[in-house]
Amino acid sequence: DADVTQTPRNRITKTGKRIMLECSQTKGHDRMYWYRQDPGLGLRLIYYSFDVKDINKGEISDGYSVSRQAQAKFSLSLESAIPNQTALYFCATNDGTGGVEQFFGPGTRLTVL
């Protein structure tokens, strides 16, 4: 079973709708991240959390919110989706103890019409 899972894998929605993307991990890691990937722009950090009570804005947090419901779960919400939020979204984890690797989920492809 995958260590970092994301649901849904694909979503098509309309402008103005509220969308939630979910991430779960079985790695027991404290740190979790949300990124978006756009062609030619690489990955950009949206939000990150170092533990259940910790939420931090990343480079491009406007238009997004997050919730860290438990150590294993970190969800990303788009309160009112707009077309330029069409992208591939990745969740990632890190153990926060000095380990250098971030472990990525398979991604959610979101299309906003």
Add this chain to the structure above:
Amino acid sequence: GEDVEQSLFLSVREGDSSVINCTYTDSSSTYLYWYKQEPGAGLQLLTYIFSNMDMKQDQRLTVLLNKKDKHLSLRIADTQTGDSAIYFCAGETGANNLFFGTGTRLTVIP
């Protein structure tokens, strides 16, 4: 913020060497990384180099770091079709978060 640049595309013939280059503006990273993204999948750490090293070799992979020029490269020897993917270089911010380059799509021609 940090700026990391990579060429968007690279094509090589199977069996040749591939060299993927990356330039960055902030030299404060403790580590610099190369991640690989296969089609339809998330990113996986391929290799990394400590910032006080100038070279690291790991089987077919060689990482070169030129701190003076802020240039990082990844060489893949004997490139195979399974190496076709997008390769991202990445560094660290002060909060131990990663900043990624734009990604280089490597296509291996049989």
